[in-house]
Amino acid sequence: MLANPPLQEAVIVSPERERHEKGNAMHAVVIKATITDRDALPTTLTELVPVVSGAPGFVAGYWILLGQDQGISILIFDTEDSASLQALATQVAGTEVATIDSVDVGEVRAQA
Numbered sequence: 709m710l711a712n713p714p715l716q717e718a719v720i721v722s723p724e725r726e727r728h729e730k731g732n733a734m735h736a737v738v739i740k741a742t743i744t745d746r747d748a749l750p751t752t753l754t755e756l757v758p759v760v761s762g763a764p765g766f767v768a769g770y771w772i773l774l775g776q777d778q779g780i781s782i783l784i785f786d787t788e789d790s791a792s793l794q795a796l797a798t799q800v801a802g803t804e805v806a807t808i809d810s811v812d813v814g815e816v817r818a819q820a
Contacts, residue, residue, distance in 0.1 A: 738810075
């Protein structure tokens with residue numbers, strides 16, 4: 709009977725994470741908003757998420773509802789330039805279901 713060959717560990721690393729590990733810091737866009745039309749929110753997110761996820765340098769996105777009328781979006785991009793471009797687009801575009809309270813860009817310092 710032949711012995712089984714040793715198992716080899718397979719690691720899959722996304723291109724964005726590989727760039728981050730090589731010293732290129734990812735950046736986050738943090739958007740705070742007041743929800744003005746909660747009933748329309750699901751439809752708006754269904755339309756918004758594919759647009760944002762198709763933005764240059766997009767890595768990940770989280771849309772978080774806090775209570776009845778507050779929301780935070782955290783969008784991760786592979787570079788500061790990509791994050792800044794999305795921050796500007798967010799400020800210009802606006803939405804009918806929420807009032808944008810603030811848009812900030814910051815360097816991602818750690819992830820799990």
